[in-house]
Amino acid sequence: MFELLGIPPQVLLGQLLLGLINGSFYAVLSLGLAVIFGLLNIINFAHGALYMMGAFVAWMLLNYLGIGYWWALILAPLITGAFGILLERTMLSRLYHLDHLYGLLLTFGLALIIQGLFRNYYGISGLPYRIPDLLSGGNNLGFMFLPNYRAWVVVASAAICFGTWFMIEKTRLGAYLRAATENPVLVGAFGINVPLLIMLTYGFGVALAGFAGVLAAPIYSVNPNMGADLIIVVFAVVVIGGMGSIMGAILTGYMLGLVEGLTRVFYPEGSAVVIFVIMAIVLLIKPEGLFGRAA
Amino acid sequence: MRDPASSRPMLKVEDLNGWYGESHVLHGVTFDVNEGEVVTLLGRNGAGKTSTLLGIMGILPRRAGSVVFDGTETVDMQPRHIARLGIAICPEERGIFSSLSVEENLMLPPRIREGGLSVERIYDLFPNLAERRRSQGTKLSGGEQQMLAIARILRTGSRFLLLDEPTEGLAPVIVQQIGHTIGALKDEGFTIVLVEQNFRFAASVADRHYVVDQGRVIDMIPNSDLDANIDKLHAYLGV
Numbered sequence: 001m002f003e004l005l006g007i008p009p010q011v012l013l014g015q016l017l018l019g020l021i022n023g024s025f026y027a028v029l030s031l032g033l034a035v036i037f038g039l040l041n042i043i044n045f046a047h048g049a050l051y052m053m054g055a056f057v058a059w060m061l062l063n064y065l066g067i068g069y070w071w072a073l074i075l076a077p078l079i080t081g082a083f084g085i086l087l088e089r090t091m092l093s094r095l096y097h098l099d100h101l102y103g104l105l106l107t108f109g110l111a112l113i114i115q116g117l118f119r120n121y122y123g124i125s126g127l128p129y130r131i132p133d134l135l136s137g138g139n140n141l142g143f144m145f146l147p148n149y150r151a152w153v154v155v156a157s158a159a160i161c162f163g164t165w166f167m168i169e170k171t172r173l174g175a176y177l178r179a180a181t182e183n184p185v186l187v188g189a190f191g192i193n194v195p196l197l198i199m200l201t202y203g204f205g206v207a208l209a210g211f212a213g214v215l216a217a218p219i220y221s222v223n224p225n226m227g228a229d230l231i232i233v234v235f236a237v238v239v240i241g242g243m244g245s246i247m248g249a250i251l252t253g254y255m256l257g258l259v260e261g262l263t264r265v266f267y268p269e270g271s272a273v274v275i276f277v278i279m280a281i282v283l284l285i286k287p288e289g290l291f292g293r294a295a
Numbered sequence: 296m297r298d299p300a301s302s303r304p305m306l307k308v309e310d311l312n313g314w315y316g317e318s319h320v321l322h323g324v325t326f327d328v329n330e331g332e333v334v335t336l337l338g339r340n341g342a343g344k345t346s347t348l349l350g351i352m353g354i355l356p357r358r359a360g361s362v363v364f365d366g367t368e369t370v371d372m373q374p375r376h377i378a379r380l381g382i383a384i385c386p387e388e389r390g391i392f393s394s395l396s397v398e399e400n401l402m403l404p405p406r407i408r409e410g411g412l413s414v415e416r417i418y419d420l421f422p423n424l425a426e427r428r429r430s431q432g433t434k435l436s437g438g439e440q441q442m443l444a445i446a447r448i449l450r451t452g453s454r455f456l457l458l459d460e461p462t463e464g465l466a467p468v469i470v471q472q473i474g475h476t477i478g479a480l481k482d483e484g485f486t487i488v489l490v491e492q493n494f495r496f497a498a499s500v501a502d503r504h505y506v507v508d509q510g511r512v513i514d515m516i517p518n519s520d521l522d523a524n525i526d527k528l529h530a531y532l533g534v
Contacts, residue, residue: 178394181394183390186390190405
Protein backbone atom coordinates (compact mmCIF):
# COMPACT_ATOMS: atom_id res chain seq x y z
CA MET A 1 0.00 0.00 0.00
CA PHE A 2 1.51 3.33 -1.04
CA GLU A 3 1.67 6.33 1.20
CA LEU A 4 1.64 9.97 0.24
CA LEU A 5 3.73 12.22 2.45
CA GLY A 6 3.23 9.67 5.20
CA ILE A 7 -0.57 9.77 4.85
CA PRO A 8 -2.29 6.41 4.41
CA PRO A 9 -4.61 6.50 1.37
CA GLN A 10 -7.58 5.39 3.47
CA VAL A 11 -7.26 8.57 5.50
CA LEU A 12 -6.80 10.75 2.45
CA LEU A 13 -9.72 9.27 0.53
CA GLY A 14 -11.89 9.22 3.62
CA GLN A 15 -11.32 12.91 4.16
CA LEU A 16 -11.85 13.64 0.47
CA LEU A 17 -15.18 11.83 0.65
CA LEU A 18 -16.13 13.81 3.73
CA GLY A 19 -15.08 16.95 1.90
CA LEU A 20 -17.18 15.97 -1.09
CA ILE A 21 -20.20 15.47 1.17
CA ASN A 22 -19.72 18.81 2.91
CA GLY A 23 -19.16 20.29 -0.54
CA SER A 24 -22.50 18.82 -1.67
CA PHE A 25 -24.27 20.78 1.05
CA TYR A 26 -22.26 23.92 0.32
CA ALA A 27 -23.16 23.61 -3.36
CA VAL A 28 -26.92 23.13 -2.87
CA LEU A 29 -27.13 25.91 -0.29
CA SER A 30 -24.94 28.46 -2.09
CA LEU A 31 -26.85 27.71 -5.29
CA GLY A 32 -30.10 28.69 -3.55
CA LEU A 33 -28.52 31.83 -2.14
CA ALA A 34 -27.17 32.84 -5.56
CA VAL A 35 -30.53 32.32 -7.29
CA ILE A 36 -32.34 34.33 -4.61
CA PHE A 37 -29.79 37.12 -4.56
CA GLY A 38 -29.81 37.39 -8.34
CA LEU A 39 -33.51 38.01 -8.73
CA LEU A 40 -34.61 39.38 -5.36
CA ASN A 41 -31.55 41.39 -4.44
CA ILE A 42 -31.85 39.90 -0.99
CA ILE A 43 -29.05 38.25 0.94
CA ASN A 44 -31.06 35.45 2.48
CA PHE A 45 -29.63 35.07 5.93
CA ALA A 46 -32.55 32.82 6.84
CA HIS A 47 -31.18 30.16 4.48
CA GLY A 48 -29.51 28.18 7.26
CA ALA A 49 -32.64 28.26 9.40
CA LEU A 50 -34.72 27.07 6.45
CA TYR A 51 -32.24 24.25 5.85
CA MET A 52 -32.68 23.28 9.50
CA MET A 53 -36.42 23.52 9.02
CA GLY A 54 -36.22 21.09 6.11
CA ALA A 55 -34.52 18.56 8.38
CA PHE A 56 -37.07 19.12 11.13
CA VAL A 57 -40.00 18.81 8.75
CA ALA A 58 -38.60 15.43 7.67
CA TRP A 59 -38.25 14.42 11.32
CA MET A 60 -41.81 15.56 12.11
CA LEU A 61 -43.25 13.80 9.08
CA LEU A 62 -41.66 10.60 10.30
CA ASN A 63 -42.41 10.87 14.01
CA TYR A 64 -45.85 12.50 13.92
CA LEU A 65 -47.29 11.16 10.69
CA GLY A 66 -45.24 8.07 9.98
CA ILE A 67 -44.14 9.41 6.60
CA GLY A 68 -40.74 8.04 5.70
CA TYR A 69 -37.57 9.41 4.14
CA TRP A 70 -38.45 9.12 0.46
CA TRP A 71 -41.71 10.99 0.75
CA ALA A 72 -40.03 13.50 3.05
CA LEU A 73 -37.46 14.15 0.34
CA ILE A 74 -40.32 15.50 -1.79
CA LEU A 75 -42.69 16.86 0.86
CA ALA A 76 -40.24 18.65 3.16
CA PRO A 77 -38.83 20.88 0.36
CA LEU A 78 -42.40 21.65 -0.74
CA ILE A 79 -43.44 22.55 2.81
CA THR A 80 -40.37 24.71 3.49
CA GLY A 81 -40.74 26.25 0.03
CA ALA A 82 -44.35 27.15 0.80
CA PHE A 83 -43.22 28.66 4.09
CA GLY A 84 -40.64 30.66 2.11
CA ILE A 85 -43.37 31.93 -0.21
CA LEU A 86 -45.34 33.04 2.83
CA LEU A 87 -42.31 35.00 4.08
CA GLU A 88 -41.80 36.51 0.64
CA ARG A 89 -45.41 37.60 0.23
CA THR A 90 -45.84 39.03 3.72
CA MET A 91 -42.41 40.55 4.37
CA LEU A 92 -39.60 40.34 1.83
CA SER A 93 -41.65 41.79 -1.02
CA ARG A 94 -41.75 45.10 0.84
CA LEU A 95 -37.97 45.46 0.75
CA TYR A 96 -36.99 45.03 -2.90
CA HIS A 97 -36.60 48.74 -3.56
CA LEU A 98 -34.39 49.21 -0.49
CA ASP A 99 -30.69 48.60 0.12
CA HIS A 100 -29.39 44.99 0.53
CA LEU A 101 -28.84 45.73 4.19
CA TYR A 102 -32.57 45.72 4.98
CA GLY A 103 -33.14 42.32 3.44
CA LEU A 104 -30.13 40.99 5.29
CA LEU A 105 -31.35 42.35 8.62
CA LEU A 106 -34.87 41.05 8.13
CA THR A 107 -33.78 37.57 7.11
CA PHE A 108 -31.21 37.50 9.93
CA GLY A 109 -34.00 38.32 12.38
CA LEU A 110 -36.22 35.67 10.83
CA ALA A 111 -33.40 33.12 11.19
CA LEU A 112 -33.06 33.94 14.89
CA ILE A 113 -36.82 33.62 15.42
CA ILE A 114 -37.12 30.33 13.55
CA GLN A 115 -34.11 28.84 15.32
CA GLY A 116 -35.36 30.12 18.68
CA LEU A 117 -38.76 28.54 18.17
CA PHE A 118 -37.28 25.15 17.32
CA ARG A 119 -34.85 25.38 20.24
CA ASN A 120 -37.72 26.14 22.55
CA TYR A 121 -39.72 23.08 21.55
CA TYR A 122 -37.02 20.56 20.72
CA GLY A 123 -34.00 21.56 22.79
CA ILE A 124 -30.45 21.60 21.50
CA SER A 125 -29.37 18.04 22.07
CA GLY A 126 -30.39 16.94 18.58
CA LEU A 127 -32.86 14.33 17.41
CA PRO A 128 -31.86 11.14 15.63
CA TYR A 129 -33.10 10.40 12.12
CA ARG A 130 -32.50 6.90 10.83
CA ILE A 131 -30.88 6.20 7.49
CA PRO A 132 -33.55 4.66 5.25
CA ASP A 133 -33.23 0.88 4.94
CA LEU A 134 -32.53 1.02 1.24
CA LEU A 135 -29.40 3.08 1.85
CA SER A 136 -28.08 1.56 5.05
CA GLY A 137 -24.83 -0.33 4.98
CA GLY A 138 -22.06 0.33 2.57
CA ASN A 139 -19.51 -1.11 0.18
CA ASN A 140 -15.89 -1.90 0.63
CA LEU A 141 -14.22 -0.43 -2.42
CA GLY A 142 -10.93 -2.13 -1.59
CA PHE A 143 -9.13 1.06 -0.79
CA MET A 144 -11.86 2.46 1.44
CA PHE A 145 -15.29 1.80 2.91
CA LEU A 146 -18.07 3.81 1.26
CA PRO A 147 -21.32 4.12 3.23
CA ASN A 148 -24.26 3.92 0.85
CA TYR A 149 -26.06 6.90 2.32
CA ARG A 150 -23.02 9.15 1.81
CA ALA A 151 -22.75 8.05 -1.80
CA TRP A 152 -26.44 8.84 -2.20
CA VAL A 153 -25.96 12.36 -0.77
CA VAL A 154 -23.25 13.08 -3.33
CA VAL A 155 -25.33 11.72 -6.21
CA ALA A 156 -28.59 13.38 -5.15
CA SER A 157 -27.06 16.80 -4.60
CA ALA A 158 -25.17 16.63 -7.88
CA ALA A 159 -28.42 15.74 -9.65
CA ILE A 160 -30.27 18.63 -7.99
CA CYS A 161 -27.47 21.06 -8.83
CA PHE A 162 -27.36 19.91 -12.43
CA GLY A 163 -31.16 20.04 -12.72
CA THR A 164 -31.26 23.57 -11.35
CA TRP A 165 -28.44 24.71 -13.60
CA PHE A 166 -30.17 23.18 -16.60
CA MET A 167 -33.49 24.79 -15.76
CA ILE A 168 -31.94 28.23 -15.34
CA GLU A 169 -29.50 28.17 -18.24
CA LYS A 170 -31.29 26.08 -20.85
CA THR A 171 -35.06 26.51 -20.56
CA ARG A 172 -37.52 29.23 -21.40
CA LEU A 173 -38.50 29.68 -17.76
CA GLY A 174 -34.81 30.08 -16.97
CA ALA A 175 -34.51 32.72 -19.70
CA TYR A 176 -37.32 34.69 -18.01
CA LEU A 177 -35.47 34.37 -14.73
CA ARG A 178 -32.13 35.47 -16.17
CA ALA A 179 -33.74 38.37 -18.02
CA ALA A 180 -35.68 39.48 -14.94
CA THR A 181 -32.46 39.36 -12.93
CA GLU A 182 -30.94 41.82 -15.40
CA ASN A 183 -33.86 44.14 -16.07
CA PRO A 184 -37.13 43.33 -14.28
CA VAL A 185 -38.86 46.49 -15.49
CA LEU A 186 -38.44 45.66 -19.16
CA VAL A 187 -39.40 42.02 -18.62
CA GLY A 188 -42.59 43.26 -16.95
CA ALA A 189 -43.22 45.61 -19.87
CA PHE A 190 -43.21 42.57 -22.18
CA GLY A 191 -46.22 41.23 -20.29
CA ILE A 192 -44.43 38.77 -18.00
CA ASN A 193 -45.60 38.53 -14.40
CA VAL A 194 -42.36 39.41 -12.62
CA PRO A 195 -43.74 39.47 -9.04
CA LEU A 196 -44.96 35.89 -9.56
CA LEU A 197 -41.56 34.90 -10.93
CA ILE A 198 -39.87 36.45 -7.89
CA MET A 199 -42.20 34.68 -5.48
CA LEU A 200 -41.62 31.30 -7.13
CA THR A 201 -37.87 31.87 -7.26
CA TYR A 202 -37.71 32.53 -3.53
CA GLY A 203 -39.90 29.51 -2.90
CA PHE A 204 -37.59 27.43 -5.08
CA GLY A 205 -34.41 28.69 -3.39
CA VAL A 206 -35.91 27.89 0.00
CA ALA A 207 -37.04 24.47 -1.23
CA LEU A 208 -33.41 23.78 -2.18
CA ALA A 209 -32.40 24.58 1.39
CA GLY A 210 -35.18 22.30 2.66
CA PHE A 211 -33.98 19.52 0.35
CA ALA A 212 -30.44 19.88 1.69
CA GLY A 213 -31.91 19.69 5.19
CA VAL A 214 -33.61 16.36 4.48
CA LEU A 215 -30.39 15.00 2.96
CA ALA A 216 -28.52 16.09 6.08
CA ALA A 217 -30.99 14.68 8.61
CA PRO A 218 -29.59 11.12 8.71
CA ILE A 219 -25.95 12.30 8.70
CA TYR A 220 -25.93 15.14 11.18
CA SER A 221 -28.42 14.94 13.99
CA VAL A 222 -31.52 17.08 13.53
CA ASN A 223 -30.64 20.08 15.62
CA PRO A 224 -31.99 23.67 15.77
CA ASN A 225 -28.45 25.01 15.42
CA MET A 226 -27.42 22.89 12.44
CA GLY A 227 -28.12 25.70 9.98
CA ALA A 228 -26.54 28.48 11.99
CA ASP A 229 -23.20 26.66 11.97
CA LEU A 230 -23.33 25.88 8.29
CA ILE A 231 -24.64 29.15 6.89
CA ILE A 232 -21.55 31.16 7.85
CA VAL A 233 -19.37 28.80 5.81
CA VAL A 234 -21.86 28.87 2.94
CA PHE A 235 -21.75 32.66 2.86
CA ALA A 236 -17.97 32.47 2.60
CA VAL A 237 -18.45 30.01 -0.29
CA VAL A 238 -20.78 32.43 -2.03
CA VAL A 239 -18.34 35.31 -1.56
CA ILE A 240 -15.53 33.20 -3.01
CA GLY A 241 -17.59 32.03 -5.98
CA GLY A 242 -19.15 35.40 -6.69
CA MET A 243 -22.85 36.15 -6.72
CA GLY A 244 -23.26 36.37 -10.47
CA SER A 245 -23.01 32.77 -11.59
CA ILE A 246 -25.10 29.67 -11.03
CA MET A 247 -22.38 27.30 -12.18
CA GLY A 248 -19.88 29.27 -10.11
CA ALA A 249 -21.88 28.74 -6.94
CA ILE A 250 -22.09 24.99 -7.60
CA LEU A 251 -18.43 24.45 -8.51
CA THR A 252 -17.15 26.61 -5.67
CA GLY A 253 -19.28 24.64 -3.22
CA TYR A 254 -17.77 21.30 -4.23
CA MET A 255 -14.28 22.71 -4.59
CA LEU A 256 -14.19 24.22 -1.13
CA GLY A 257 -15.59 21.08 0.43
CA LEU A 258 -12.67 19.18 -1.09
CA VAL A 259 -10.15 21.83 -0.05
CA GLU A 260 -11.49 21.61 3.48
CA GLY A 261 -11.12 17.81 3.37
CA LEU A 262 -7.53 18.03 2.15
CA THR A 263 -6.68 20.55 4.83
CA ARG A 264 -8.05 18.15 7.40
CA VAL A 265 -5.50 15.59 6.21
CA PHE A 266 -2.43 17.76 5.82
CA TYR A 267 -2.98 20.47 8.39
CA PRO A 268 -5.94 19.54 10.62
CA GLU A 269 -5.57 22.67 12.75
CA GLY A 270 -6.38 24.81 9.71
CA SER A 271 -9.46 22.97 8.50
CA ALA A 272 -11.92 25.17 10.36
CA VAL A 273 -10.53 28.37 8.95
CA VAL A 274 -9.23 27.44 5.51
CA ILE A 275 -12.39 28.60 3.74
CA PHE A 276 -12.23 31.96 5.43
CA VAL A 277 -8.56 32.34 4.57
CA ILE A 278 -9.41 31.62 0.93
CA MET A 279 -12.24 34.13 1.17
CA ALA A 280 -9.87 36.82 2.41
CA ILE A 281 -7.40 36.08 -0.38
CA VAL A 282 -10.11 36.11 -3.06
CA LEU A 283 -11.51 39.37 -1.72
CA LEU A 284 -8.05 40.91 -1.97
CA ILE A 285 -7.25 39.64 -5.46
CA LYS A 286 -10.64 39.34 -7.19
CA PRO A 287 -13.29 41.07 -5.09
CA GLU A 288 -16.15 40.10 -7.42
CA GLY A 289 -15.43 36.41 -6.72
CA LEU A 290 -13.91 33.63 -8.83
CA PHE A 291 -16.92 33.34 -11.15
CA GLY A 292 -18.55 36.71 -10.51
CA ARG A 293 -19.00 39.53 -12.95
CA ALA A 294 -17.41 42.83 -11.99
CA ALA A 295 -20.08 45.13 -10.60
CA MET B 296 -52.19 48.57 -47.39
CA ARG B 297 -54.54 50.47 -45.14
CA ASP B 298 -55.43 54.11 -45.17
CA PRO B 299 -52.81 55.80 -42.99
CA ALA B 300 -55.19 58.57 -42.04
CA SER B 301 -57.79 56.16 -40.67
CA SER B 302 -59.53 58.27 -38.09
CA ARG B 303 -60.07 55.51 -35.58
CA PRO B 304 -57.95 56.60 -32.60
CA MET B 305 -55.90 53.68 -31.35
CA LEU B 306 -54.39 55.68 -28.53
CA LYS B 307 -55.73 58.78 -26.81
CA VAL B 308 -53.45 60.43 -24.26
CA GLU B 309 -55.08 63.25 -22.31
CA ASP B 310 -53.49 65.48 -19.72
CA LEU B 311 -50.94 62.81 -18.81
CA ASN B 312 -48.80 63.77 -15.85
CA GLY B 313 -45.86 61.71 -14.71
CA TRP B 314 -43.31 61.65 -11.92
CA TYR B 315 -39.99 60.00 -11.11
CA GLY B 316 -40.03 60.19 -7.33
CA GLU B 317 -40.32 63.90 -6.55
CA SER B 318 -39.45 65.01 -10.03
CA HIS B 319 -42.46 65.96 -12.13
CA VAL B 320 -41.51 65.10 -15.73
CA LEU B 321 -44.79 65.12 -17.68
CA HIS B 322 -47.04 68.15 -17.29
CA GLY B 323 -50.22 67.27 -19.11
CA VAL B 324 -49.28 65.52 -22.36
CA THR B 325 -52.19 65.33 -24.78
CA PHE B 326 -52.11 63.66 -28.19
CA ASP B 327 -53.66 60.82 -30.12
CA VAL B 328 -52.56 58.20 -32.60
CA ASN B 329 -54.83 56.67 -35.23
CA GLU B 330 -54.75 53.07 -36.29
CA GLY B 331 -52.11 52.41 -38.92
CA GLU B 332 -50.31 55.70 -38.40
CA VAL B 333 -46.64 56.39 -37.79
CA VAL B 334 -46.37 59.35 -35.44
CA THR B 335 -43.18 60.87 -34.09
CA LEU B 336 -42.47 62.71 -30.90
CA LEU B 337 -39.87 65.37 -31.61
CA GLY B 338 -38.20 67.63 -29.10
CA ARG B 339 -35.01 68.61 -27.39
CA ASN B 340 -33.12 66.43 -24.97
CA GLY B 341 -35.02 66.18 -21.71
CA ALA B 342 -38.27 67.46 -23.25
CA GLY B 343 -40.17 64.39 -22.04
CA LYS B 344 -40.32 62.19 -25.16
CA THR B 345 -38.96 59.03 -23.58
CA SER B 346 -40.97 59.72 -20.43
CA THR B 347 -44.10 59.92 -22.57
CA LEU B 348 -43.41 56.46 -24.01
CA LEU B 349 -42.70 55.10 -20.53
CA GLY B 350 -45.90 56.78 -19.36
CA ILE B 351 -47.92 55.03 -22.07
CA MET B 352 -46.31 51.69 -21.20
CA GLY B 353 -46.97 52.21 -17.48
CA ILE B 354 -43.29 52.05 -16.58
CA LEU B 355 -43.22 55.58 -15.15
CA PRO B 356 -43.49 55.12 -11.38
CA ARG B 357 -46.40 57.55 -10.91
CA ARG B 358 -48.92 58.70 -13.49
CA ALA B 359 -52.10 60.74 -13.57
CA GLY B 360 -54.45 61.75 -16.37
CA SER B 361 -55.79 59.45 -19.03
CA VAL B 362 -54.24 56.99 -21.47
CA VAL B 363 -56.94 55.15 -23.42
CA PHE B 364 -55.67 52.35 -25.62
CA ASP B 365 -58.12 50.68 -27.96
CA GLY B 366 -61.02 51.74 -25.74
CA THR B 367 -59.40 50.70 -22.44
CA GLU B 368 -58.29 53.22 -19.81
CA THR B 369 -54.79 52.11 -18.79
CA VAL B 370 -53.55 54.83 -16.48
CA ASP B 371 -53.98 52.70 -13.36
CA MET B 372 -52.73 49.46 -14.91
CA GLN B 373 -49.43 47.62 -14.39
CA PRO B 374 -47.02 47.49 -17.37
CA ARG B 375 -47.52 43.74 -17.78
CA HIS B 376 -51.28 44.19 -18.17
CA ILE B 377 -50.80 47.09 -20.58
CA ALA B 378 -48.45 44.92 -22.65
CA ARG B 379 -51.16 42.24 -22.77
CA LEU B 380 -53.50 44.74 -24.45
CA GLY B 381 -51.15 44.76 -27.42
CA ILE B 382 -48.57 47.51 -26.83
CA ALA B 383 -44.88 46.69 -27.20
CA ILE B 384 -41.87 48.84 -26.47
CA CYS B 385 -38.39 49.00 -27.93
CA PRO B 386 -36.54 51.01 -25.28
CA GLU B 387 -33.90 53.64 -25.91
CA GLU B 388 -31.11 51.60 -24.34
CA ARG B 389 -32.37 48.64 -26.45
CA GLY B 390 -32.61 46.35 -23.46
CA ILE B 391 -30.78 43.38 -24.94
CA PHE B 392 -30.12 40.87 -22.16
CA SER B 393 -26.47 39.89 -21.81
CA SER B 394 -27.22 36.61 -20.04
CA LEU B 395 -29.44 35.48 -22.93
CA SER B 396 -28.43 34.32 -26.38
CA VAL B 397 -29.69 36.17 -29.44
CA GLU B 398 -32.37 33.55 -29.94
CA GLU B 399 -33.41 33.63 -26.28
CA ASN B 400 -33.67 37.42 -26.49
CA LEU B 401 -35.83 37.02 -29.56
CA MET B 402 -38.10 34.47 -27.90
CA LEU B 403 -38.35 36.28 -24.57
CA PRO B 404 -41.42 38.51 -25.01
CA PRO B 405 -44.41 36.18 -24.87
CA ARG B 406 -46.91 36.05 -27.72
CA ILE B 407 -49.78 38.34 -26.77
CA ARG B 408 -52.02 37.39 -29.66
CA GLU B 409 -52.12 35.71 -33.05
CA GLY B 410 -50.61 37.43 -36.05
CA GLY B 411 -47.08 38.01 -34.83
CA LEU B 412 -44.21 37.37 -37.20
CA SER B 413 -42.88 33.84 -37.18
CA VAL B 414 -39.26 33.28 -36.23
CA GLU B 415 -38.54 32.17 -39.81
CA ARG B 416 -39.95 35.40 -41.16
CA ILE B 417 -37.90 37.43 -38.67
CA TYR B 418 -34.73 35.59 -39.69
CA ASP B 419 -35.61 36.32 -43.33
CA LEU B 420 -35.94 40.00 -42.54
CA PHE B 421 -32.81 40.11 -40.38
CA PRO B 422 -30.40 37.48 -41.71
CA ASN B 423 -27.65 38.70 -39.35
CA LEU B 424 -29.70 37.59 -36.39
CA ALA B 425 -30.14 34.11 -37.85
CA GLU B 426 -26.42 33.80 -38.37
CA ARG B 427 -25.63 34.80 -34.82
CA ARG B 428 -28.55 33.20 -33.03
CA ARG B 429 -26.30 31.33 -30.58
CA SER B 430 -24.17 34.36 -29.67
CA GLN B 431 -24.59 36.24 -26.44
CA GLY B 432 -27.14 39.02 -27.02
CA THR B 433 -24.83 41.88 -26.14
CA LYS B 434 -22.01 40.58 -28.36
CA LEU B 435 -23.92 41.85 -31.40
CA SER B 436 -23.00 45.17 -33.01
CA GLY B 437 -25.09 48.20 -32.09
CA GLY B 438 -27.07 47.95 -35.31
CA GLU B 439 -27.74 44.24 -34.86
CA GLN B 440 -28.83 44.83 -31.26
CA GLN B 441 -31.27 47.45 -32.51
CA MET B 442 -32.62 44.98 -35.09
CA LEU B 443 -33.00 42.39 -32.37
CA ALA B 444 -34.80 44.86 -30.09
CA ILE B 445 -37.30 45.59 -32.87
CA ALA B 446 -37.53 42.01 -34.12
CA ARG B 447 -38.41 40.52 -30.74
CA ILE B 448 -41.48 42.74 -30.33
CA LEU B 449 -42.70 41.85 -33.82
CA ARG B 450 -43.02 38.23 -32.69
CA THR B 451 -45.50 39.11 -29.96
CA GLY B 452 -48.45 39.92 -32.19
CA SER B 453 -48.70 43.44 -30.74
CA ARG B 454 -49.79 45.84 -33.44
CA PHE B 455 -48.90 49.02 -31.56
CA LEU B 456 -45.20 49.74 -31.21
CA LEU B 457 -43.33 52.32 -29.18
CA LEU B 458 -39.86 52.84 -30.66
CA ASP B 459 -37.48 55.01 -28.67
CA GLU B 460 -34.71 56.48 -30.87
CA PRO B 461 -34.07 53.37 -32.93
CA THR B 462 -31.46 55.17 -35.05
CA GLU B 463 -29.39 56.62 -32.24
CA GLY B 464 -25.68 56.14 -32.72
CA LEU B 465 -25.99 53.94 -35.81
CA ALA B 466 -24.25 54.12 -39.17
CA PRO B 467 -26.24 55.69 -42.07
CA VAL B 468 -26.62 52.38 -43.90
CA ILE B 469 -28.21 50.81 -40.79
CA VAL B 470 -30.42 53.85 -40.28
CA GLN B 471 -31.63 53.35 -43.84
CA GLN B 472 -32.36 49.68 -43.15
CA ILE B 473 -34.35 50.58 -40.05
CA GLY B 474 -36.24 53.14 -42.11
CA HIS B 475 -37.18 50.40 -44.61
CA THR B 476 -38.29 48.16 -41.76
CA ILE B 477 -40.53 50.85 -40.30
CA GLY B 478 -41.97 51.52 -43.73
CA ALA B 479 -42.70 47.82 -44.22
CA LEU B 480 -44.39 47.62 -40.83
CA LYS B 481 -46.55 50.60 -41.66
CA ASP B 482 -47.57 48.92 -44.91
CA GLU B 483 -48.61 45.89 -42.89
CA GLY B 484 -50.86 48.08 -40.77
CA PHE B 485 -48.77 48.47 -37.63
CA THR B 486 -49.29 51.62 -35.61
CA ILE B 487 -46.04 53.20 -34.43
CA VAL B 488 -45.06 55.96 -32.05
CA LEU B 489 -41.48 56.92 -32.75
CA VAL B 490 -39.23 59.09 -30.61
CA GLU B 491 -36.53 60.61 -32.82
CA GLN B 492 -33.68 63.09 -32.60
CA ASN B 493 -32.86 62.48 -36.26
CA PHE B 494 -35.32 64.86 -37.82
CA ARG B 495 -34.60 63.87 -41.44
CA PHE B 496 -35.20 60.26 -40.55
CA ALA B 497 -38.46 61.17 -38.82
CA ALA B 498 -39.65 63.03 -41.91
CA SER B 499 -38.93 60.02 -44.11
CA VAL B 500 -41.20 57.61 -42.24
CA ALA B 501 -43.89 59.51 -40.33
CA ASP B 502 -47.45 60.71 -41.06
CA ARG B 503 -47.54 63.30 -38.31
CA HIS B 504 -45.12 64.90 -35.87
CA TYR B 505 -45.88 65.98 -32.33
CA VAL B 506 -43.52 68.50 -30.78
CA VAL B 507 -42.79 67.88 -27.12
CA ASP B 508 -41.36 70.56 -24.86
CA GLN B 509 -41.07 70.73 -21.07
CA GLY B 510 -43.31 67.74 -20.53
CA ARG B 511 -46.13 68.88 -22.85
CA VAL B 512 -47.11 68.47 -26.47
CA ILE B 513 -46.94 71.99 -27.85
CA ASP B 514 -47.66 71.47 -31.54
CA MET B 515 -48.64 68.97 -34.21
CA ILE B 516 -47.36 69.14 -37.77
CA PRO B 517 -48.60 66.78 -40.49
CA ASN B 518 -45.69 65.42 -42.51
CA SER B 519 -47.21 66.92 -45.66
CA ASP B 520 -46.95 70.43 -44.16
CA LEU B 521 -43.43 69.91 -42.94
CA ASP B 522 -41.72 72.09 -45.53
CA ALA B 523 -44.00 75.02 -44.79
CA ASN B 524 -43.29 74.70 -41.09
CA ILE B 525 -39.60 73.98 -41.21
CA ASP B 526 -38.51 77.28 -39.63
CA LYS B 527 -41.00 76.91 -36.82
CA LEU B 528 -39.80 73.38 -36.19
CA HIS B 529 -36.17 74.43 -36.14
CA ALA B 530 -37.06 77.02 -33.54
CA TYR B 531 -38.79 74.37 -31.42
CA LEU B 532 -35.91 71.99 -31.63
CA GLY B 533 -33.27 74.68 -31.28
CA VAL B 534 -31.26 73.45 -34.27
